[in-house]
Amino acid sequence: MTQPPDRADRALTGEFWSSIDRGVLLRPVCTRCARSFFTPQVVCPHCGCEQWSYEPSEGRGTIYSFTVVHRPPDPPFAAPYVLAIVDMTEGWSLLTWIVDCPPSEVQVGMAVQVRFVPGPDGALLPAFAPCPTAEGAAEAAA
Amino acid sequence: MSGSGSRRHPLARVAVAGVAATRQARSLDGNSVQICLEAARAALDDAGLSLDDVDGISARWPGPGGTVFHPGSVDWSALLGKGFDWVGDTYPQGAPGLLDAAGAILAGQCSTVLVFGGRAGESGVGASGGQAVASYTRPDNEFTACWGSLTAAQFALVAQVYVHRFAPDPERMALVPATIRNAGSANPAAVMYGRGPYRPADVLASPPVAEPFRLLDLCLATEGAAAMVVTSLERARDCPSAPVVVLGGGSEWYRQQYVDPPRYDDVARVGSGAYRRSFGMAGLAPEDVDVFELYDINTFEVIRQFETLGFCAEGEGVDYLAEAGIGLDGRHPTNTDGGLLAYSHVGWGGPTLKIVEAVRQIRGTAGPSQVPGTEVALVTGAGSGAQYHNAVLLGSDR
Numbered sequence: 202m203t204q205p206p207d208r209a210d211r212a213l214t215g216e217f218w219s220s221i222d223r224g225v226l227l228r229p230v231c232t233r234c235a236r237s238f239f240t241p242q243v244v245c246p247h248c249g250c251e252q253w254s255y256e257p258s259e260g261r262g263t264i265y266s267f268t269v270v271h272r273p274p275d276p277p278f279a280a281p282y283v284l285a286i287v288d289m290t291e292g293w294s295l296l297t298w299i300v301d302c303p304p305s306e307v308q309v310g311m312a313v314q315v316r317f318v319p320g321p322d323g324a325l326l327p328a329f330a331p332c333p334t335a336e337g338a339a340e341a342a343a
Numbered sequence: 344m345s346g347s348g349s350r351r352h353p354l355a356r357v358a359v360a361g362v363a364a365t366r367q368a369r370s371l372d373g374n375s376v377q378i379c380l381e382a383a384r385a386a387l388d389d390a391g392l393s394l395d396d397v398d399g400i401s402a403r404w405p406g407p408g409g410t411v412f413h414p415g416s417v418d419w420s421a422l423l424g425k426g427f428d429w430v431g432d433t434y435p436q437g438a439p440g441l442l443d444a445a446g447a448i449l450a451g452q453c454s455t456v457l458v459f460g461g462r463a464g465e466s467g468v469g470a471s472g473g474q475a476v477a478s479y480t481r482p483d484n485e486f487t488a489c490w491g492s493l494t495a496a497q498f499a500l501v502a503q504v505y506v507h508r509f510a511p512d513p514e515r516m517a518l519v520p521a522t523i524r525n526a527g528s529a530n531p532a533a534v535m536y537g538r539g540p541y542r543p544a545d546v547l548a549s550p551p552v553a554e555p556f557r558l559l560d561l562c563l564a565t566e567g568a569a570a571m572v573v574t575s576l577e578r579a580r581d582c583p584s585a586p587v588v589v590l591g592g593g594s595e596w597y598r599q600q601y602v603d604p605p606r607y608d609d610v611a612r613v614g615s616g617a618y619r620r621s622f623g624m625a626g627l628a629p630e631d632v633d634v635f636e637l638y639d640i641n642t643f644e645v646i647r648q649f650e651t652l653g654f655c656a657e658g659e660g661v662d663y664l665a666e667a668g669i670g671l672d673g674r675h676p677t678n679t680d681g682g683l684l685a686y687s688h689v690g691w692g693g694p695t696l697k698i699v700e701a702v703r704q705i706r707g708t709a710g711p712s713q714v715p716g717t718e719v720a721l722v723t724g725a726g727s728g729a730q731y732h733n734a735v736l737l738g739s740d741r
Binding site for chain 2: 208211214239240265266267268269270271272273274275277278282284285286294295296297298309320321326
C-alpha cells in the first residue's frame with residue numbers, strides 16, 4: 202500500500218491546502234464564466250469549462266446552517282465544537298468550524314470571516330469567527 | 344388491493360418470497376460472513392427454497408477474507424460452492440437492493456436472487472471505554488473528515504435550518520422518536536426491547552449529540568444481518584409463505600454523501616421524485632399505505648418524509664404527526680418494529696430489516712407489532728443529510 206499523499210501534494214486540491222498553510226484562503230474560479238465553486242472539480246460545474254484557477258477569497262460570508270457537536274467521532278476533536286456551512290460572499294460555500302464565539306451565541310445568518318486555526322493534526326484549517334460588529338470595532342478603535 | 348393484476352406495472356411480476364433477520368445486538372460474537380450466511384440460509388428456509396434454486400446474488404462481501412476485486416458479491420461463490428448468472432453490489436440494500444434484483448429478473452438475467460447483508464464482531468470499544476463510533480458513520484473526505492463531522496452532524500445541518508425556520512414545538516417533535524422507541528420497547532427482537540416506555544420528556548432530557556439532535560433522536564449502530572429472496576411472482580406463489588409483491592419503487596441521488604455539505608434548500612424534498620414514480624407504478628396514493636417502514640436515522644427524517652409524501656405542508660409535519668399518530672393505533676403506523684432508533688441499524692445491509700418487517704406486516708405474521716389488515720407497506724432508505732433517498736411499495740398478492 203502506498204501512503205496517501207500529503208495534502209499539499211494532492212492532484213486537484215494541493216494548491217488549496219498549501220495556500221492554507223500560508224494563511225491564505227483560495228477558491229476555484231472559472232476562467233470562462235467567472236463563477237466560484239467548491240469543492241474543487243476537474244471542470245467548472247457551472248459551465249463545464251476546463252480552465253479555472255485558484256483565486257484569493259476575501260474570506261467573508263454568512264452562516265447558512267450550523268450544529269454544535271457534543272460527541273465527536275474521534276478523540277482528537279474536543280467537544281463541543283461548532284460545525285457550519287458558510288456561504289461566502291463570492292458565491293461558494295464550505296463546511297467549516299465557527300470559532301471564537303460561545304456555541305450558544307452562534308446563529309443562522311451571522312456574518313463571519315475566515316480565521317486560520319490548527320486542526321487535530323496541527324495543520325491549519327480555514328475556520329470562521331463572527332465579524333466584529335460596528336459597535337465592537339468602534340470600541341476597539343477608542 | 345384496488346389494482347387488478349393486468350393494470351399493474353411490470354415490476355409487480357416480481358415478489359419477495361422469503362425474508363429473515365438474525366438476532367440483533369449492540370455487538371455479536373463471530374464475524375460478518377457468519378452472520379450474513381445465517382440470515383441468507385434463514386431467508387431461503389422461509390421461502391422454502393434451497394441454494395440450488397438461487398442464480399443471482401446481491402451481497403457485498405463483508406470479509407474477513409476474500410479479495411479486493413469487484414463485484415465483491417462474487418466472493419460468495421467460493422464459500423457457497425456455486426457460481427451465479429447475475430451478481431449485484433447494490434449500495435445500500437433495502438429498497439435499492441430489492442429493485443436491482445427485480446430489474447435483473449425482469450430483464451431475464453436470472454430467476455431468483457438472494458439479497459443479504461449485515462455485520463458482526465466489528466463493534467470496537469473506544470479508547471474512552473465507551474462504544475466507538477461505527478466506521479460508516481465517520482465521513483472520509485478531505486473537506487469533511489478534517490472538521491470532525493459525522494453522520495449525525497451532517498443530518499443536523501439540515502434539521503437545524505428546519506428548526507430555525509419553522510420553530511416546531513419540541514415536545515411534539517419528541518413524540519416522534521418516543522413513539523417509535525415504544526414500538527421497539529415492545530418488540531422482543533429489538534435491541535432496545537423493554538427499555539421503555541418513553542415520553543417526549545425523556546427524549547428532551549437525553550444528552551445533546553449534534554444540535555438539534557439528542558441521543559434519543561438518533562439511530563442505533565448495532566450488529567446483525569438481514570436477507571430476502573426475490574423471485575418472480577409466479578414462482579413465489581409456489582412457495583410456502585404468501586408472496587409479497589413489488590408494486591413500485593425508485594431511487595433519487597442528489598449528490599455523493601459526505602463530500603459537499605447538505606443544504607436544506609437543496610435536499611429538504613429529496614425523494615419526492617422517487618415517491619411520485621413509486622406511487623405512479625403502483626397506481627396508489629400515499630393515503631393507501633397501511634404501514635410505513637421509514638428510514639428513521641433521526642427524528643427530523645421521519646417528519647421530513649411525511650412532508651415529502653405530501654401529507655402536510657412543509658413545516659407542518661410535527662403538528663400533523665402529533666394529531667394523526669404514528670403508533671400501532673395511529674392513522675399512520677410507522678416503524679412498527681422499533682426502526683433504526685430502537686430495533687437495529689447494521690450499516691449498509693440494515694435497510695433490508697425494513698423490508699423484513701414490511702413483508703411480515705403484509706403476511707400478517709408480525710406478532711405483537713402487527714397492524715391488522717395491512718395490504719400495502721412503504722419502505723424507504725437514506726435521507727436528506729446523505730443527499731439521496733429511495734422507496735419501495737410492497738403489497739399483498741390479492
